Amino acid sequence: MIKSVYLSGPMTGIQGFNYPAFNSAAAQLRAAGIRVCSPAEYPHDGPLEDFPIRDAFASYCDFICYAADAVVLLDGWETSDGARVEKALADRIGVPTITLAAALSGGGIDIIKPVGFGNDGVARIAAERSRHLSKEGFTPEKDARHRFGEMAAAAACYALICSGRAAYSNVAPIARATVEFWPWDSAWWKPSADSRRNLEKAGALIAAEIDRLDRLEFNS
Incomplete structure (x- = not known):
């Protein structure tokens, strides 16, 4: 049973950094009783150029490695460098990567073949x-x-x-x-x-x- 998930998806180049999609997904998952870690909720009130990118990604990776039962990939994740890397990390450590619908249904399968030999150049x-x-x-x-x-x-x-x-x-x-x-x-x-x-x-x-x-x- 899925109790805790990390949200991954495209942000850069999308209006509002795709926050509406992240926030909507997080709300649906929490309504279903699932704990959510969303990069759209990482605390930062300063200008974009001062965003603590290293600290943020360290926090995301820590959650994926130690707290997530699954990584939920939002629409368009294939176009995002960050999301592809997060999927590669999840694949390597055996954390399932699933759709939002699969998470809400309480199960699900890998969206695509796990990254492995011959398919991890981006990572x-x-x-x-x-x-x-x-x-x-x-x-x-x-x-x-x-x-x-x-x-x-x-x-x-x-x-x-x-x-x-x-x-x-x-x-x-x-x-x-x-x-x-x-x-x-x-x-x-x-x-x-x-x-x-x-x-x-x-x-x-x-x-x-x-x-x-x-x-x-x-x-x-």
Whole structure:
């Protein structure tokens, strides 16, 4: 029996951050006697740019891991990076991901095949991006200094060496990427023998550049 759920769904880019859908779902679930953790209810009264994103996601993940009987995926969750990562987390630890209707009926099944081998690229990239923030100290403030596409160039370098060949010449791809394209000091160039690891780094850097451009547009 489902007694406690986490609500997951699209927010970014939707009017009002999709709060009406989250609030409606939460109200229905609570009326059915189900405990709900909703990201739309995370306490924050300040401006959007000051939202404590790390603290918030730490709280969400803690609830999914230790308190949720299921993760309820709202309509449009497939388009949300955050929701897909939350589903990947739930799949990995064995927490069912179900529809709102299934939760209200007291049961339900996984909406889609659980994320597993061959289907967890998004989760890998998200984990690497999280490591950048929590372990490497690559904060939004530091990312903002890279105003000339350096993060995109670095991502291209990590992706390039996975191609198995260098573009335009016979020079070894690692050497070519390092010498011609790498935007920072060579001490920061840390390719792996595992192509998947390099692609995780490339994906995380692309995500960081997208976030930087989004913040730039928001603050302009």
